[in-house]
Amino acid sequence: MIRLMNEADVESIVGIHLNSWSADELSVKLGQSFVRRLYTHVVEADSAFGYVYEKEGKIIGYAVGYHDYHAFNQAFDTFSLLPLVLSRFLTGRLKISDIINGLSEQKKFRKAQFANHHLGALALSPSYKHTPLGKEAITGVLEAVIEEFIRQNYLGCSLVCDEKNIPLRKYLDRLQFELIDTIPLIGRTMTYYERVLA
Numbered sequence: 001m002i003r004l005m006n007e008a009d010v011e012s013i014v015g016i017h018l019n020s021w022s023a024d025e026l027s028v029k030l031g032q033s034f035v036r037r038l039y040t041h042v043v044e045a046d047s048a049f050g051y052v053y054e055k056e057g058k059i060i061g062y063a064v065g066y067h068d069y070h071a072f073n074q075a076f077d078t079f080s081l082l083p084l085v086l087s088r089f090l091t092g093r094l095k096i097s098d099i100i101n102g103l104s105e106q107k108k109f110r111k112a113q114f115a116n117h118h119l120g121a122l123a124l125s126p127s128y129k130h131t132p133l134g135k136e137a138i139t140g141v142l143e144a145v146i147e148e149f150i151r152q153n154y155l156g157c158s159l160v161c162d163e164k165n166i167p168l169r170k171y172l173d174r175l176q177f178e179l180i181d182t183i184p185l186i187g188r189t190m191t192y193y194e195r196v197l198a
Helices: 007-020 026-030 032-044 069-075 079-090 096-103 105-109 132-151 166-174
Strands: 002-004 048-055 058-066 118-124 156-162 178-185 188-196
Touching: 002 132, 007 026, 007 032, 007 048, 007 058, 007 118, 026 032, 026 079, 026 096, 032 048, 032 069, 032 079, 032 118, 048 132, 058 132, 079 096, 105 178, 105 188, 118 132, 156 166
Parallel strands: 118 156
Antiparallel strands: 002 048, 048 058, 058 118, 156 188, 178 188
């Protein structure tokens, strides 16, 4: 069953995020408390929404969309994250390159037309990867986000992913997303996609 994400889902989503995203991702390096704050903000903010795929009371996958990605980020209290960032840096969990890449967020949207209507975080529980149910779950939540954008009469939407995430990039091609830009960061390259909706 596909349904809107709610506050009761946050802990399950945090677990999926931390166990399915790459250990090199900034959010994973910042840890559980940061990821919990992120998804709590998604549930509470008017500028964001999420869908989950649930089977027998268990969340298998999720996807997040933004009505206004800029407003979401502005409302997220990044200043209060400074102690966490400093602590992670001093313990070696974060590197200076992570901080520089994190501060380069706007670089991802340098050629953007539809940056505000953004398809953001998405993940599938690792135990369902390469299974028919897993494919159904991730396809369902992705399409639910896109359908919400269409219902809102947005002209288009965007998505950013790691250049090395070949399965997602192939899937984006099938969903009629167009590669707009590649963004070199320190130690990695991101790809920026857009899809025209109207």
